[in-house]
Amino acid sequence: MTRTAIHRFLLFGLIMAAPPVLCAQDQGNLTQYAEHLKEAAANDTYPTFSLTLSSKAPEYHIGSIMWAKIAVTNLTNHDIDCTEEWGGIDFTFEYEAADEDGKPVARRFQKEHSAGFDVHPAGIGAGGSTAREFQLERAFKFDRPGKYKIRVSRREPFLMDENGDNKVVYSNWITITVTG
Amino acid sequence: MLRSPCAPFEGGPSHVTVAASGVTLSNIQVVSDSQITASVDVAKDAPAATAALTVTNPPKAAHPGSATADPAPVVLAVPKIQWLGKTISGDNAKTQKVKVGQPVELTTTPTILPEGYTVVNSHWDIDGYTIKSYQGSDAGITLEETDVDDVLNTTFYWLYPDTGLNVDYQYCAQDSGGTQYCTSPQAQATFSNVSRPDITLTVTDPYNQGRVNKLPVCGQHQKMAWMFYGDLHYASGCTPPFVGPVGIDLTPSGGDSGIYTFAQVIESDTPSWDGDNPFQCGPYLNVLDGHYPFLGVSPPPPANPTMAYDGPGQSLPNSYSSGTRDFHAIMHLLWQPPQLAGTGTPSIPVPIGHQAWQFVATTNQKPPIGRGKWNQPDTAAKGEAGGFIPANDSDNNEHGYPIWNGVSGIASCDPSNQTQEIDE
Numbered sequence: 001m002t003r004t005a006i007h008r009f010l011l012f013g014l015i016m017a018a019p020p021v022l023c024a025q026d027q028g029n030l031t032q033y034a035e036h037l038k039e040a041a042a043n044d045t046y047p048t049f050s051l052t053l054s055s056k057a058p059e060y061h062i063g064s065i066m067w068a069k070i071a072v073t074n075l076t077n078h079d080i081d082c083t084e085e086w087g088g089i090d091f092t093f094e095y096e097a098a099d100e101d102g103k104p105v106a107r108r109f110q111k112e113h114s115a116g117f118d119v120h121p122a123g124i125g126a127g128g129s130t131a132r133e134f135q136l137e138r139a140f141k142f143d144r145p146g147k148y149k150i151r152v153s154r155r156e157p158f159l160m161d162e163n164g165d166n167k168v169v170y171s172n173w174i175t176i177t178v179t180g
Numbered sequence: 181m182l183r184s185p186c187a188p189f190e191g192g193p194s195h196v197t198v199a200a201s202g203v204t205l206s207n208i209q210v211v212s213d214s215q216i217t218a219s220v221d222v223a224k225d226a227p228a229a230t231a232a233l234t235v236t237n238p239p240k241a242a243h244p245g246s247a248t249a250d251p252a253p254v255v256l257a258v259p260k261i262q263w264l265g266k267t268i269s270g271d272n273a274k275t276q277k278v279k280v281g282q283p284v285e286l287t288t289t290p291t292i293l294p295e296g297y298t299v300v301n302s303h304w305d306i307d308g309y310t311i312k313s314y315q316g317s318d319a320g321i322t323l324e325e326t327d328v329d330d331v332l333n334t335t336f337y338w339l340y341p342d343t344g345l346n347v348d349y350q351y352c353a354q355d356s357g358g359t360q361y362c363t364s365p366q367a368q369a370t371f372s373n374v375s376r377p378d379i380t381l382t383v384t385d386p387y388n389q390g391r392v393n394k395l396p397v398c399g400q401h402q403k404m405a406w407m408f409y410g411d412l413h414y415a416s417g418c419t420p421p422f423v424g425p426v427g428i429d430l431t432p433s434g435g436d437s438g439i440y441t442f443a444q445v446i447e448s449d450t451p452s453w454d455g456d457n458p459f460q461c462g463p464y465l466n467v468l469d470g471h472y473p474f475l476g477v478s479p480p481p482p483a484n485p486t487m488a489y490d491g492p493g494q495s496l497p498n499s500y501s502s503g504t505r506d507f508h509a510i511m512h513l514l515w516q517p518p519q520l521a522g523t524g525t526p527s528i529p530v531p532i533g534h535q536a537w538q539f540v541a542t543t544n545q546k547p548p549i550g551r552g553k554w555n556q557p558d559t560a561a562k563g564e565a566g567g568f569i570p571a572n573d574s575d576n577n578e579h580g581y582p583i584w585n586g587v588s589g590i591a592s593c594d595p596s597n598q599t600q601e602i603d604e
Contacts, residue, residue, distance in 0.1 A: 123480025
């Protein structure tokens with residue numbers, strides 16, 4: 001065990017004996033940081049964050065890059081998780097789109113079909129927000145002209161529903177026009 | 181007003197006078213019956229002015245009774261350099277101190293010349309490595325070079341510590357006819373110390389190897405296999421945050437009251453499955469890892485991060501017998517000093533140095549292929565690759581700031597034709 005590791009262990013012991021305040025230098029250990037987040041979330045009510053979806057342009061051509069942005073805002077008075085899972089698109093979000101008839105648009109990148117995958121652990125401080133840009137055409141197969149409604153969602157890290165699943169926070173709907 | 185004896189006309193000598201504050205005449209000579217020359221000497225504190233230079237002849241002398249030099253000599257005041265409301269150039273000026281990354285907003289006098297004259301060709305000479313402005317985003321770090329020509333005022337940031345740095349300023353005047361006068365002396369200010377704390381970056385490797393774990397899939401009672409650098413699981417349910425020792429921690433120290441900023445550039449990253457890249461993931465060369473600044477920090481923004489961490493992962497589809505990650509990254513450390521008192525202009529992050537690190541590992545699925553039972557990975561390389569390398573202005577064309585081409589997360593993978601079974 002290296003000196004650093006010993007130091008970490010001792011600090012961890014002190015933290016367990018003291019009030020649950022996580023020292024900044026200990027947060028590199030994800031377990032401790034997740035425990036810190038979980039403890040902080042013990043009295044949270046749904047939702048702990050909000051999602052605001054916007055499109056860079058109202059209209060795109062089929063085959064073009066379609067930029068959109070998700071703003072995540074921490075609604076609590078403590079840190080919350082905002083990790084990214086990249087594999088062509090950030091899989092910590094779920095993506096929904098429907099055409100003018102309400103028919104769901106087929107997904108293109110899906111987490112369970114993703115191979116390239118990178119975890120970017122990240123958080124948002126109390127009251128803070130962050131914005132994530134992504135490409136709509138990576139989420140959906142836009143192969144026909146028309147108007148499409150789109151929204152995104154993200155799971156609550158620690159708030160569970162009656163079935164034991166992570167609760168879901170939804171964004172606003174946006175509408176884009178896809179031209180041929 | 182000075183008087184000097186000149187040509188001996190009847191009734192007394194002619195007088196040469198100059199009307200301007202802080203100027204004197206010397207070397208007065210009669211060149212001919214119609215020409216007198218004189219030098220106008222300007223005191224250091226003389227204001228900018230045009231000097232009325234007049235020859236007055238004795239009453240019994242031939243006409244004209246007096247003559248005025250035309251154009252009138254222009255007095256170019258000695259310039260002064262001012263910073264934070266104080267003059268910092270001149271004989272009695274004190275030397276200055278500032279930290280790298282703090283704004284040096286210099287103004288000068290004179291800014292206005294006598295009517296008919298304008299300040300032209302202002303020029304600054306600034307020792308050391310400086311920039312005018314910095315802007316950072318996922319698209320890259322944009323720097324502007326310091327304005328040194330044709331500006332009365334200049335704002336810049338020193339990027340690297342140094343001592344005894346001089347800042348010189350001079351200007352010219354131009355009359356309405358376009359004639360330039362470049363006789364203004366030079367103003368000089370000296371910064372005795374441009375300082376920066378002794379900052380370094382320490383690398384630790386909490387888990388010391390790669391690991392294959394299975395993660396739940398949201399909305400499904402299924403799990404998927406992934407290989408990580410570190411031993412990572414979801415803390416709760418099917419979504420982050422992750423728990424477990426992460427692959428690598430990078431901890432800066434010495435920055436005192438400043439703010440650390442991280443930027444990770446993926447030097448190369450080649451994920452492969454059965455020796456191939458069916459999902460068209462990468463290879464990534466010199467791309468930004470995720471965002472600028474790097475988001476894998478703790479505590480999270482807006483707090484001042486005290487460390488950065490990362491744990492590259494790779495999915496393991498059941499249909500493949502092996503998966504390999506060959507990941508090489510460079511973590512750049514920047515440091516933003518505290519706000520300088522007396523100005524509303526924020527300080528900027530300056531480059532401190534960079535640390536290369538790596539994760540190279542391969543895992544194999546236990547036969548028969550398709551069951552999703554994977555061996556723990558063989559970790560061929562991990563952790564730091566060499567030591568922490570201090571930034572240097574000559575590192576690249578960006579004064580030692582990190583540069584990249586594209587963003588890994590956005591540019592990642594194109595699995596439009598892939599298929600994969602989900603592991604039960």
